[in-house]
Amino acid sequence: MFGPRAHPQNATKAAGALDEQPPVEEVLRGIERRVLWLATSVVHHANRVRPNHSGVKVGGHQASSASMASIMTALWFAHLKAEDRVSVKPHASPVLHAINYLLGRLDRRYLTELRAYGGLQSYPSRTKDPYPVDYSTGSVGLGATAPIWGAVARRYVSGRFGPLADGTQADGQALGRQIALIGDAELDEGACWEAVADPAVSGLGELMWVVDLNRQTLDRVVPGTAADRLRGMFGAAGWHCATVKYGRFLGEIFGREGGQALRRRIDEMTNAEYQRLLRASPAELRERLPGSGPGRREIARLAGGLKDDELRSAIRDLGGHDPMSLIEAYREADAVNDRPSVVFAYTIKGRGLPIEGHPSNHSALLTVEQHRELAATLGTDPDDPFAPFTEGSPEAKLCGQVARRLERREPERKAPPPVPAEVWGRYRGKSSTQQELGRLLAELPRAAGEASARIVTVSPDVASSTNLGGWINKVGIWSLEEETDWFHDDPETLLKWRETRKGQHLELGIAETNLVGLIAELGSTWSRDGEPLLPIGTIYDPFVARALEPWSFGIYSGGQSVLIGTPSGITLAPEGGAHQSIYTPSIGIGQPGCTAWEPAFGQDLEWTLLHALARLGRPEGESAYFRLSTRPVDQALAAVPEDGKARERRRREALAGGYRLRDAAERGLKPAVALVGMGAVMPEVVRAAELLEEEGNIGADVVCLTSADLVFRAVQARQGLGRGEYRILEDLFPSGRPLPIVSVLDGHPHALSFLGAVRTTPIACLGVAEFGQSGDVDPLYEHHGIDPETIVGAALDVIG
Numbered sequence: 106m107f108g109p110r111a112h113p114q115n116a117t118k119a120a121g122a123l124d125e126q127p128p129v130e131e132v133l134r135g136i137e138r139r140v141l142w143l144a145t146s147v148v149h150h151a152n153r154v155r156p157n158h159s160g161v162k163v164g165g166h167q168a169s170s171a172s173m174a175s176i177m178t179a180l181w182f183a184h185l186k187a188e189d190r191v192s193v194k195p196h197a198s199p200v201l202h203a204i205n206y207l208l209g210r211l212d213r214r215y216l217t218e219l220r221a222y223g224g225l226q227s228y229p230s231r232t233k234d235p236y237p238v239d240y241s242t243g244s245v246g247l248g249a250t251a252p253i254w255g256a257v258a259r260r261y262v263s264g265r266f267g268p269l270a271d272g273t274q275a276d277g278q279a280l281g282r283q284i285a286l287i288g289d290a291e292l293d294e295g296a297c298w299e300a301v302a303d304p305a306v307s308g309l310g311e312l313m314w315v316v317d318l319n320r321q322t323l324d325r326v327v328p329g330t331a332a333d334r335l336r337g338m339f340g341a342a343g344w345h346c347a348t349v350k351y352g353r354f355l356g357e358i359f360g361r362e363g364g365q366a367l368r369r370r371i372d373e374m375t376n377a378e379y380q381r382l383l384r385a386s387p388a389e390l391r392e393r394l395p396g397s398g399p400g401r402r403e404i405a406r407l408a409g410g411l412k413d414d415e416l417r418s419a420i421r422d423l424g425g426h427d428p429m430s431l432i433e434a435y436r437e438a439d440a441v442n443d444r445p446s447v448v449f450a451y452t453i454k455g456r457g458l459p460i461e462g463h464p465s466n467h468s469a470l471l472t473v474e475q476h477r478e479l480a481a482t483l484g485t486d487p488d489d490p491f492a493p494f495t496e497g498s499p500e501a502k503l504c505g506q507v508a509r510r511l512e513r514r515e516p517e518r519k520a521p522p523p524v525p526a527e528v529w530g531r532y533r534g535k536s537s538t539q540q541e542l543g544r545l546l547a548e549l550p551r552a553a554g555e556a557s558a559r560i561v562t563v564s565p566d567v568a569s570s571t572n573l574g575g576w577i578n579k580v581g582i583w584s585l586e587e588e589t590d591w592f593h594d595d596p597e598t599l600l601k602w603r604e605t606r607k608g609q610h611l612e613l614g615i616a617e618t619n620l621v622g623l624i625a626e627l628g629s630t631w632s633r634d635g636e637p638l639l640p641i642g643t644i645y646d647p648f649v650a651r652a653l654e655p656w657s658f659g660i661y662s663g664g665q666s667v668l669i670g671t672p673s674g675i676t677l678a679p680e681g682g683a684h685q686s687i688y689t690p691s692i693g694i695g696q697p698g699c700t701a702w703e704p705a706f707g708q709d710l711e712w713t714l715l716h717a718l719a720r721l722g723r724p725e726g727e728s729a730y731f732r733l734s735t736r737p738v739d740q741a742l743a744a745v746p747e748d749g750k751a752r753e754r755r756r757r758e759a760l761a762g763g764y765r766l767r768d769a770a771e772r773g774l775k776p777a778v779a780l781v782g783m784g785a786v787m788p789e790v791v792r793a794a795e796l797l798e799e800e801g802n803i804g805a806d807v808v809c810l811t812s813a814d815l816v817f818r819a820v821q822a823r824q825g826l827g828r829g830e831y832r833i834l835e836d837l838f839p840s841g842r843p844l845p846i847v848s849v850l851d852g853h854p855h856a857l858s859f860l861g862a863v864r865t866t867p868i869a870c871l872g873v874a875e876f877g878q879s880g881d882v883d884p885l886y887e888h889h890g891i892d893p894e895t896i897v898g899a900a901l902d903v904i905g
Contacts (some may be wrong), residue, residue, distance in 0.1 A: 246294025625659025637722025
């Protein structure tokens with residue numbers, strides 16, 4: 106779908122770039138040692154030096170950082186270009202901090218503030234760290250996949266709006282590398298394989314993953330030898346695979362007499378046995394290394410001819426700790442420009458530290474004495490642990506050279522285009538919010554001007570079933586290469602699958618994790634590239650929970666987008682419990698950086714969706730989550746005022762969280778209860794109010810919520826527990842009319858239970874607290890207790 110990547114070496118070299126020849130190995134080794142020392146010392150200071158008043162372990166990952174020191178040194182100091190972007194595995198964040206300190210991007214004072222309030226984050230963060238970070242990581246598996254979706258986002262932006270500030274262009278010669286540095290245990294995460302297998306990924310030639318193959322997890326040594334299987338899985342997905350297994354010293358030993366037997370022996374031994382050799386003395390090594398199989402005598406003779414320090418060095422000489430071998434692998438990946446590449450770099454967890462290779466070293470911390478011994482080994486001063494390189498030294502010169510090479514031109518951030526307050530306003534008869542979504546989007550190219558050109562929709566193979574067909578027929582599918590639509594002349598084909606570079610819809614395979622990962626990166630282009638987009642992702646609402654963590658992490662990372670869950674609730678009656686969402690309203694209320702909406706009527710959807718789009722692509726922006734339904738609802742129930750001022754008041758109330766749809770006092774009745782509904786159940790709420798009036802002459806106010814999220818924020822703000830406007834509370838629940846409440850929604854009842862705190866009145870919360878089942882809407886509503894009769898009964902109970 107997305108085509109090959111332009112060869113990076115054809116790009117114009119940035120000012121101050123290194124020659125094609127890598128730096129002198131001795132200088133690289135010197136920087137590598139300092140990176141290891143700084144990364145270890147940053148963690149050491151946070152745990153052993155800085156006062157700990159709470160007594161809670163600070164932590165850090167000295168062993169995981171040590172296994173990455175060579176990989177990252179070689180990458181930063183001998184390979185990266187300014188336009189490249191790198192996602193760093195969470196547990197190697199101290200290495201990233203160390204490198205940025207050496208490059209002059211991080212003030213020295215922050216090295217003493219790892220995991221401190223306002224200091225360096227525990228894991229790389231675009232929004233929290235005090236220096237520019239390319240990708241937030243920390244949620245295992247998500248940082249690895251972010252560069253995939255970052256690559257797609259860059260291609261989309263540069264293809265539609267022209268070259269970016271750093272020269273990146275989709276069809277030219279300067280597409281920067283998108284690189285993920287990940288741990289081998291991270292490949293246990295399903296998110297990695299959902300992304301690797303997506304058809305959209307196989308043509309991303311700018312993508313490179315580097316796997317830190319240290320063969321340890323948090324708790325143990327990885328059982329078996331999975332490297333061959335992993336290579337096969339990547340290869341089957343169309344990736345180019347490169348392996349850096351052994352260093353040059355061990356490679357030279359393999360060339361000696363008995364060397365091939367030694368290689369077979371190391372290749373065939375289990376991970377656990379190899380790790381145990383790392384903890385052995387030279388005498389133990391000579392005893393254990395030959396093993397008991399064929400070639401043991403040759404191996405014993407070969408080991409016997411090595412000095413103790415040579416033998417210990419040889420068994421540790423893996424390719425992931427050989428900068429020159431790593432550079433060769435990176436260049437091999439660069440030479441493959443028509444598909445992604447993965448580099449498997451064999452490493453040792455804790456390499457160079459007293460805890461290296463131990464199965465329990467993941468959270469281990471060096472003692473004060475061990476830290477001082479490490480300083481002696483690396484030639485540093487434990488009493489001045491954060492000293493920079495001596496000015497004028499080869500290492501200092503290379504750091505300066507690399508800092509200039511990697512200096513980026515900050516993009517000029519364009520302001521997002523204005524989004525109209527309303528564009529449609531014609532809602533008649535019966536229709537669902539999902540239907541109105543399709544109509545509204547199809548209307549935007551005509552009515553929303555430049556804002557429409559910034560909208561990009563994404564779907565995990567549910568575009569047609571979430572009503573995007575009209576929009577897609579107008580704007581087309583985005584692709585780097587035009588593809589023939591072989592069904593364009595088929596009269597029975599309603600969806601026109603026209604793929605061009607100017608399309609505004611991206612279709613993924615059936616993987617919700619991929620969807621939210623992509624909309625997060627599309628929603629980050631305003632800050633990364635200066636080009637604001639208005640991304641909308643559609644997803645079946647029951648599967649919001651499946652995508653929750655990566656969606657939340659994308660928002661945390663600064664991605665601004667609209668996620669639409671549709672259809673929702675037991676209102677999706679015939680589909681049964683497998684497709685009926687229950688607790689997604691609570692998810693929306695609890696998600697930071699996001700406003701949750703559940704409009705009941707088409708006009709409410711129009712106002713709220715346009716408002717949500719207007720909040721994207723800006724520093725103070727915010728994401729949104731919409732919960733829509735396929736239930737046709739009589740739009741006349743909305744009773745939208747026709748008078749201009751009254752209509753504008755209704756719009757403002759809808760954007761603040763809700764409005765009073767029916768006022769008992771205006772109907773000549775004494776208000777006795779407030780019936781509060783949200784979403785598809787509003788017909789039942791209105792009918793319950795009618796029944797109370799008809800059968801008992803009981804006055805019932807009806808409140809229609811568009812966003813329980815905003816109303817909850819208003820309650821908090823009124824109590825001084827958060828920022829926000831709380832005037833809406835007076836509009837919905839007047840202080841002079843403190844009525845008992847019955848709340849109703851097609852979701853778990855606790856989502857609206859906070860409403861009782863508005864006027865400290867009794868409340869009955871109706872909703873869905875059990876798994877759904879197949880059926881028609883009316884019997885299911887009755888079964889779950891959100892039908893008019895149950896609402897009336899609950900109202901009579903709270904009235905007393």
